[in-house]
Amino acid sequence: MSRSYGQYCGLARALDVVGDRWNLLIVRQLLMAPARYRELLDGLPGVATNLLADRLRDLETAGVVERRLAEEGNAIVYALTPWGAGLREPVEGLIRWSTPLMVRGPGGDRFRAEWLVVALPALLGDKPAVRRPSTLGIAVDGHLLQVAATRSGIAVSPHDGRDLDAVVRADASIVLGLAAGVLDLDDTRGLVDIDGDEAAVRAVFNPPAPS
Amino acid sequence: MSRSYGQYCGLARALDVVGDRWNLLIVRQLLMAPARYRELLDGLPGVATNLLADRLRDLETAGVVERRLAEEGNAIVYALTPWGAGLREPVEGLIRWSTPLMVRGPGGDRFRAEWLVVALPALLGDKPAVRRPSTLGIAVDGHLLQVAATRSGIAVSPHDGRDLDAVVRADASIVLGLAAGVLDLDDTRGLVDIDGDEAAVRAVFNPPAPS
DNA sequence: CCGCATCCTCATGGATACTG
DNA sequence: CAGTATCCATGAGGATGCGG
Numbered sequence: 001m002s003r004s005y006g007q008y009c010g011l012a013r014a015l016d017v018v019g020d021r022w023n024l025l026i027v028r029q030l031l032m033a034p035a036r037y038r039e040l041l042d043g044l045p046g047v048a049t050n051l052l053a054d055r056l057r058d059l060e061t062a063g064v065v066e067r068r069l070a071e072e073g074n075a076i077v078y079a080l081t082p083w084g085a086g087l088r089e090p091v092e093g094l095i096r097w098s099t100p101l102m103v104r105g106p107g108g109d110r111f112r113a114e115w116l117v118v119a120l121p122a123l124l125g126d127k128p129a130v131r132r133p134s135t136l137g138i139a140v141d142g143h144l145l146q147v148a149a150t151r152s153g154i155a156v157s158p159h160d161g162r163d164l165d166a167v168v169r170a171d172a173s174i175v176l177g178l179a180a181g182v183l184d185l186d187d188t189r190g191l192v193d194i195d196g197d198e199a200a201v202r203a204v205f206n207p208p209a210p211s
Numbered sequence: 212m213s214r215s216y217g218q219y220c221g222l223a224r225a226l227d228v229v230g231d232r233w234n235l236l237i238v239r240q241l242l243m244a245p246a247r248y249r250e251l252l253d254g255l256p257g258v259a260t261n262l263l264a265d266r267l268r269d270l271e272t273a274g275v276v277e278r279r280l281a282e283e284g285n286a287i288v289y290a291l292t293p294w295g296a297g298l299r300e301p302v303e304g305l306i307r308w309s310t311p312l313m314v315r316g317p318g319g320d321r322f323r324a325e326w327l328v329v330a331l332p333a334l335l336g337d338k339p340a341v342r343r344p345s346t347l348g349i350a351v352d353g354h355l356l357q358v359a360a361t362r363s364g365i366a367v368s369p370h371d372g373r374d375l376d377a378v379v380r381a382d383a384s385i386v387l388g389l390a391a392g393v394l395d396l397d398d399t400r401g402l403v404d405i406d407g408d409e410a411a412v413r414a415v416f417n418p419p420a421p422s
Numbered sequence: 423c424c425g426c427a428t429c430c431t432c433a434t435g436g437a438t439a440c441t442g
Numbered sequence: 443c444a445g446t447a448t449c450c451a452t453g454a455g456g457a458t459g460c461g462g
């Protein structure tokens with residue numbers, strides 16, 4: 001564990017726990033689903049294996065992460081504790097704040113479609129409630145995600161095979177711009193390929209109200 | 212600036228900008244008010260002066276902080292840009308998340324009453340709307356803060372001399388526990404000294420509904 | 423004084439190799 | 443597969459210097 005700030009302040013104490021390098025990115029991975037050590041290494045390109053082991057130990061000691069035995073016998077699975085899962089709110093806040101950094105596009109950075117499972121609910125969550133339930137597919141970078149929009153909220157996950165009302169195919173930066181409301185479907189003709197019920201797409205990627 | 216994560220992910224890019232040590236604590240200080248270099252040093256106990264200078268340069272380059280010339284001539288004042296001020300939401304989220312770390316009390320950590328100016332709105336903000344406008348004083352650690360509760364929200368600032376409906380005197384950990392809703396006024400008799408209109412205090416530090 | 427820049431030491435991070 | 447061990451580069455922390 002790194003050096004404490006030694007300040008009796010909620011932000012400083014939170015950062016004493018999750019402020020070290022890689023910690024919040026590990027939390028991001030576990031917000032998607034519990035994962036094995038190897039899956040974490042794959043989902044965190046650039047992390048050194050000794051650092052991942054150190055950080056998981058720190059987070060476990062702090063009560064953010066817990067080790068579980070996988071259902072199939074003796075494999076170890078890492079998962080967030082209930083308190084650790086409470087980091088979803090500040091993590092989503094940082095993701096929303098980062099929108100100006102993301103619309104520039106990926107540049108040379110590595111990208112995993114699974115990261116959108118955390119980002120899209122953060123960006124779509126504060127939109128007006130959808131008008132009618134629907135399930136969209138998001139095809140990006142060769143992967144297919146599904147966005148299940150109901151009156152009680154929006155859930156994003158890898159596609160599980162269910163029927164889709166529509167499939168949207170676009171680059172990640174376009175999908176993020178649409179979800180954040182800084183792009184709208186009418187301004188991205190030719191960059192977004194919609195297959196199926198376009199109205200269902202518009203119900204989720206709600207274009208900003210014209211001014 | 213430290214090494215980039217090299218991930219095209221909103222969280223990773225946000226942390227590329229504000230994830231370095233001390234950065235979010237600098238933002239915390241500037242969320243209270245623009246400040247001079249010396250005030251930042253005072254409000255960030257433990258920071259090395261060269262690090263503060265480095266971080267301010269990084270944050271300015273990234274567009275989070277801007278230097279201004281103070282009104283009285285040639286002094287430099289640091290302030291958040293509009294985008295930088297958008298960090299209030301994730302910072303408040305981390306403060307709410309840190310509640311279990313704060314109710315344990317300060318231990319040996321240093322404390323500044325001014326930090327409550329950021330923490331209290333974060334903890335009080337999701338409470339039910341106050342029933343009637345009031346202005347409270349919070350006396351903690353020899354300092355007096357004021358909490359102005361209106362139907363449109365809650366504002367916390369150093370006391371500016373206006374009339375107060377009531378003054379609450381308690382340790383910082385008690386004030387934070389009350390604001391977070393993990394303590395209520397009836398369980399802290401003897402630890403909280405209320406001077407004035409107790410009903411006005413209860414309207415802000417709303418005790419949790421009995422189960 | 424204020425607003426930094428320099429210098430030095432040591433803890434932390436990163437890459438790779440290795441082991442149960 | 444799930445981590446340790448090792449080595450080196452980098453960054454943090456503290457003291458001090460220095461021009462305005």
